[in-house]
Amino acid sequence: MPLGDGKALVAMPIIEAQSVRKVFRRIVRRPGIAGAVAALFSREYEDKVAVDDVNFALEPGELVGYLGPNGAGKSTTIKMLTGILVPTSGVIRVAGVVPYERRSDNAENIGVVFGQRSQLYWDLPLRESFELLRAIYDVPRDRFRQNLAHFSAILDLERFMDTPVRQLSLGERMRGDFAAAMLHDPKIVYLDEPTIGLDVVAKEAIRTFITTVNRERGTTVILTTHDLADVERLTRRIILIDEGRVIFDGALEQLRTEFGxxxxxxxxxxxxxxxxxxxxxxxxxxxxxxxxxxxxxxxxxxxxxxxxxxxxxxxxxxxxxxPDIDSIVRRIYQEGYPAHAVWSAT
Incomplete structure (x- = not known):
């Protein structure tokens, strides 16, 4: 839609990270009793840079793979986006909100799925876990019923809806976690290793669900994973991070061209x-x-x-x-990315 002066209306990014840096400081402890006594009077610190000058922006409805080796800074970035961690410097905005300043408002805008952690209630049937989450997020009951019915059909939840969460298989629990993350209609969903340890059938159900909510609801998705089959199946854009720095931000095909x-x-x-x-x-x-x-x-x-x-x-x-994306990314991790060739989608 044109503005009054003839300029085009440009959509604002739903996620922005500008010069984001996160440094963890820890006390250096010397061995032995003498070291412990010395630490009482004079402390020596060591800084660990987890994220270093990270810049990227996501438009509403994008589905992006955020990739890197262990210790690259992926989880630290996600924790800053969710408001769990505060950046040492730089600016983060998620749906117009600075996450750590307005955690409650940010929580309403986001859904999170961690492959190794569950937001479901261990001793309750899956259905009751959903009811509790409805109350926490104050989801209107009609909308809750519509969402639950829709997600149940996609993820095949009905057959174990009344089973206590502790008795669910890993694949069943992950399906429940995906539904739980989407019940309050978040604008953004963070997926951290969502298919880890799942069998082929469960993986396919999860991938179909991610594609569906992204396409039908315009949900913005950030996916971190080591399963590059997920990346090839789901994403068109990837951001590669290594040693805390973004080394590539662009289309999957661009990465194939450069490194394949x-x-x-x-x-x-x-x-x-x-x-x-x-x-x-x-x-x-x-x-x-x-x-x-x-x-x-x-x-x-x-x-x-x-x-x-x-x-x-x-x-x-x-x-x-x-060459497949697995071999290309593995080569980058092993050989490094040329220092002069940091690509950006912009």
Missing amino acids: THRTLVVTFVENIETVEVPGTEIESREGTVVRLRFDRRLLSAEAVIRRVMERYPISDVSIIE
């Missing part, structure tokens, strides 16, 4: 070849007559590699394997 530089040609020879030498490739593995040749797509096309193989050896089959 190598492809694999799987060749099945007519007979066992003792020595396989194809210029521009390296042998990744071989098993009998099947050899996997790795090559850099920036230097050679797949067609050129296939032609070189066929000029030298008789083959019966050939196929190309594209």
